[in-house]
Amino acid sequence: MDMRDREIQPASPLIAPDTNLMVPAEPELLVETPGVIPETEGPKERKPVSPLRESLRRLRRDTRAMVSLGVIIFMVLLSLFGPFVYQHLGGIYDSPDNGPIPATVYRTFYHQELSRQDELPSAQYWLGTDDLGRDILARLMQGLLVSISVAVLVEVIDITMGILVGVLAGYFGGWIDQVLARLTDIIFAFPGLLFIILLTGIFGTWADTTLSNVPIVGPNGNARLLLVSAALALVSWPLMARLVRGQTLQIKEQQFIEAARTAGSSNFKIIWRHIIPNLFSIVVVAATLDISNTIIGEASISLLGLGVQQPGSSLGLMISEASNAVDTHPWEVLVPSLTLAILVLAFSFLGDGLRDAFDPRTKD
Amino acid sequence: MIQFLIKRLIGLVFVVIGVTFITFIMGYFAPGDPIRTMLGEHFSPQLYAQLRHAYGLDLPWYEQYWNFLVHLAHFDFGYSFKTQGRPVWDILKDGVPVSMELALWALVIYLLIGVPVGIISALKANTWVDTLNMGIMLVLYAMPIFVFCVLVQVLIVFIDQETGANWPVANWGTPWHYTWTDIQFKLAPVLVFGLAGAAYFARITRTSMLEVMRQDYIRTARAKGLPERLVIYRHALRNALIPLITVTGVTLGFTITGAFLIENIFNIPGIGTITVSSVLDRDYPVIQATAVLLAIGVVLGNLLADIAYTLVDPRIKLE
Numbered sequence: 001m002d003m004r005d006r007e008i009q010p011a012s013p014l015i016a017p018d019t020n021l022m023v024p025a026e027p028e029l030l031v032e033t034p035g036v037i038p039e040t041e042g043p044k045e046r047k048p049v050s051p052l053r054e055s056l057r058r059l060r061r062d063t064r065a066m067v068s069l070g071v072i073i074f075m076v077l078l079s080l081f082g083p084f085v086y087q088h089l090g091g092i093y094d095s096p097d098n099g100p101i102p103a104t105v106y107r108t109f110y111h112q113e114l115s116r117q118d119e120l121p122s123a124q125y126w127l128g129t130d131d132l133g134r135d136i137l138a139r140l141m142q143g144l145l146v147s148i149s150v151a152v153l154v155e156v157i158d159i160t161m162g163i164l165v166g167v168l169a170g171y172f173g174g175w176i177d178q179v180l181a182r183l184t185d186i187i188f189a190f191p192g193l194l195f196i197i198l199l200t201g202i203f204g205t206w207a208d209t210t211l212s213n214v215p216i217v218g219p220n221g222n223a224r225l226l227l228v229s230a231a232l233a234l235v236s237w238p239l240m241a242r243l244v245r246g247q248t249l250q251i252k253e254q255q256f257i258e259a260a261r262t263a264g265s266s267n268f269k270i271i272w273r274h275i276i277p278n279l280f281s282i283v284v285v286a287a288t289l290d291i292s293n294t295i296i297g298e299a300s301i302s303l304l305g306l307g308v309q310q311p312g313s314s315l316g317l318m319i320s321e322a323s324n325a326v327d328t329h330p331w332e333v334l335v336p337s338l339t340l341a342i343l344v345l346a347f348s349f350l351g352d353g354l355r356d357a358f359d360p361r362t363k364d
Numbered sequence: 365m366i367q368f369l370i371k372r373l374i375g376l377v378f379v380v381i382g383v384t385f386i387t388f389i390m391g392y393f394a395p396g397d398p399i400r401t402m403l404g405e406h407f408s409p410q411l412y413a414q415l416r417h418a419y420g421l422d423l424p425w426y427e428q429y430w431n432f433l434v435h436l437a438h439f440d441f442g443y444s445f446k447t448q449g450r451p452v453w454d455i456l457k458d459g460v461p462v463s464m465e466l467a468l469w470a471l472v473i474y475l476l477i478g479v480p481v482g483i484i485s486a487l488k489a490n491t492w493v494d495t496l497n498m499g500i501m502l503v504l505y506a507m508p509i510f511v512f513c514v515l516v517q518v519l520i521v522f523i524d525q526e527t528g529a530n531w532p533v534a535n536w537g538t539p540w541h542y543t544w545t546d547i548q549f550k551l552a553p554v555l556v557f558g559l560a561g562a563a564y565f566a567r568i569t570r571t572s573m574l575e576v577m578r579q580d581y582i583r584t585a586r587a588k589g590l591p592e593r594l595v596i597y598r599h600a601l602r603n604a605l606i607p608l609i610t611v612t613g614v615t616l617g618f619t620i621t622g623a624f625l626i627e628n629i630f631n632i633p634g635i636g637t638i639t640v641s642s643v644l645d646r647d648y649p650v651i652q653a654t655a656v657l658l659a660i661g662v663v664l665g666n667l668l669a670d671i672a673y674t675l676v677d678p679r680i681k682l683e
Contacts, residue, residue, distance in 0.1 A: 185375065186382045190659050193621035194639075198390055198655060201643030206395040296508040300625055303510055304640050316510075323514055323629055327533055330518040337511045348506040 055281070058357040065353020068346040075343055079144035083107075086126070086137060093124060107135050109142040110311040118329050130318075130332050131325060140339060142313040146222070147343065150229050150298045151291045157233035158240050159287055163279065165237075166244025167271055171252055180245065184238045192235040193300060199231040200224060200306040208309065222312045225298075232297045236290055240283070247282050251275050281358035289351035292344045299340055315340040372670065376663050383659040384436065384652075388429050391648035398445045398648065419443070432652070441653035446645045452653045456638060461539040463634035466553060466626070467619050473558020474565045474615065479608065481562065482569025483601065489574060498570065504563035509622050513556050513629040520552060534631040553630045557622060561615060568611050573604040606677050613669025616662045 049057075059065055090103025096115050098105075105111055106124075113133035121128045127137040169177040200207075204224055212223040251257065252275065260270050301307040302316030310317075315336045322333035399415050400407065416422045419442075420431055435442060441452035481501065485494045504512070517533050524531055536553070537546030576582065577600055585595045624636035631637075635654060642650035 182378070182382075186379055186386075190379075190383055190386075190655075191617045191621045191662065193624060194655060194658060195386075197624070197640065197643055198387065198651060201640075201651065202390050202394040202646065202648070205646075292506065299508060300510065300621075303625065304628055305644060306640075319510065319514060320628075323517070326514065326517045327521045327524075330521055333514050334518055337514045341507045341511045344508060345503065345506050348502075 055357045059353055062353040062357065064349050065357070068349040068353065071342060071346040072350065075144055075346075076148055079141055079148055082141040083109075083138060086141070090124065107138050109134065109138040109313045111135070118325075118332070120331060127335055128331060130322065131329070136318075136332065136335055139313040139318055140315075140335060143315040143318055143336060144339070144343070146225065146308060146312075146314045147295045147298060147340075150225060150232070151294045153226075153229040154233045154236065154294045155287050155291060157229075158237045158290060159283060161233070161237040162240025162244050162286075163276065163283065166241035167248050167275060167279070169241065170245035170248025171267070171271060171275065177245070180238065180241055184242050187235055187238050193297065195235055196228065196231040196297065196301055197304065197306060199234075200227055200301055203227055204306055222308055224307055224309060228298055228301050228307050232294050236294065240286055240290070243282060243286055244279055247279055248275055251278050281354075285351060285355045285358060288347060288354055292347040292351070295340070295344055295347065315343075368674075369671070372667050376667060379663050380656070380660055381433075384433060384656050385429070387652045387655040388432055389425075391652055392425055392428065394646070394648065398646065401646070402445055419445075436656060442649040444642075444647055444650055446642070446647040446650075452649050455642075455650055456635065456653060456657075459633060459635040459638040462536060462632060463623055463627070463636065465539050465550075466536075466557065466623060466632065466634060469550070469554040470557035470561055470619060470622075471612070471615075473554065474561040474612075477558065478562030478565025479569050479605070482566040483573055483604075485566065485570045486573030486577065486604075487596065489570075494570075497566070501563040501566045504559055505567065507560075508625075509556070509560045510625040510629050512560055513553070513626055516552055516556050517629070534629075536630070536632040536634075553626055553632060557619075557626050560622065561618065564615065564618070565608065565611065568607060569604065572607045573600065576600045576604040579603075606673065609673045609676060610669050613666040616665040620658050620662065 087104045087107045090107050092100050092102055093106050094100045095106070095113060097113065106113055111134060113129065116125070116129050116133045118131055119125060119129045119133075125135050125137070127135075127140065130136055130139065165176065165180055169180045204227065207224045207227040210223075211226050257270060257274055260274055265273070298307060299314065299316030299319070302314040303320045304316075305320065308314035308317050318336035319333060319340070322329065322336070326333050399412060399419065399421065402415070403412060413422070420428055423431070432442075439453075441456075444450045444452055444455055447455075481497055485497045488494050520531050520533050523529060524533075531552075532549050533552075535549055537543070537549040582595060582600055585599045586592075590599075620636075623634060624640065626632065627634045627636035628640065635658075639651065639654045642654075
């Protein structure tokens, strides 16, 4: 009985299918008589736990996923607040080239201190300097900020487009479904990175001049990031849509959808109230795993010289600059490489952990 | 079978047209005027018009696209913008053998290392051997390939410094030649590339093997008293390897994008390096040619994998 129920349900319903969201009276009733229900129900009745809470409990017990989550939170905080803290911890440096300068100058990711090239870590430069005498830690934090911003931007587009098109294709079928199928065919046939290389290569210089006027993007060689993000989102959303479509097809055959339709719910209401909430877990897992690919994608493009431009910083750009001098200054290439590897692995592990937590059956 | 092939070929044509159209339209709408850039200081109106005509850029877009397709069908990729009058194929032809060599050796390593590791892991599932194997493979699989390259380079530098050896950190020897110096150049990139893919193969093999070991016919084979060795090699392994055929087709895309990055880091003069430098030079004909060639390669690879799949596994009926 139990097994059969599980088979019929979608992979991981976070909202119990029978929860009637349209009737607000139910929870109030529970609040009014808090002491009565447990007494009458007897001791063998356990408190019902929502599937979401159950999944989170499983996730908390997954050490690898929790360590990864910690690493991700640390990296996000580092990229957001690290530069301010780092710059306020330093004193005045009497530079032979530039005279006395405060840490807010020499600990920026673009300041070149030409008398201090290729240094190893010191009290002044915590992770040393690169071949132009720039602070590696400052560049690293800026690079992390770039990676994370691109990841967020791409996932927002990816999730929005993926759910919108995927649900419509799965629920209504028809021409949207056909177009989506053909699109994913092309995306599968065409290596994604190659497409992004083409797009950024052809429109890169145009983006440099046009997009650098966008306020937040700023002039520091980051203009192409919008282009890179758009390109990455363009190749990733059809896959998300296909995933959502599959899940939608599965959900719409469920009995609670039939019940909702019988009760007179419109298509819009069924999609909004019943289908989209049930897509939560699958979308979260796919998006987390896709963040890894997005971060690798941005770094690859910057590595090839098509992403972030000088004097801006990105983990890929740092690796590409330092890899020319790998035989004389291996430290400079190790720092961004290892940081990127840790960041990407953390997102992969967290994604795997989330998948196991939401749907324990997928675990071998 | 024939019906399936025809259906797939039609799909293939559709995808190739899609890809050519995307690459063409991107080149067409690209900002900037390639002829003006090409002429530079030698700009004069009649020379400009003459060159535009020579490259066919004065035609309306649909005629340009049609010419592009017709030329493609004759394996004529046109002329480079950057080095005037040099055929695109002339630029690409030095890179092709290098990239093919790299990809072929990588594929050999995928299969020679990935598959055995996957089998061992599946047979020793949930022991320390499995955990260790899969841990290493997971890290190799999830890590960006260029980070792996860089770490190997750092390791080579370190070994060179410690032992006084002179192992090269980058570059490629003569394509398809295997003297000791050539091998020294090629070993590191091939190993890096191969191991990254092997990690993927190991994961797939393990899952597939575990799936097969749960089947009824394995239980039957054991029940009738076959030695475990025969059960594994005769009954389980043969079936477990079937999905790998599809995976080999799918990895083509990975192999191509991986090659772009590996060639960049190890400074290998392959197709990837040529494409990236033509992208930086905005040499559209070269870019279009590589994009179309690579896409056709991927689609054909998948088609071959599908055909091989049906030949190997008679249970699969193609609609």
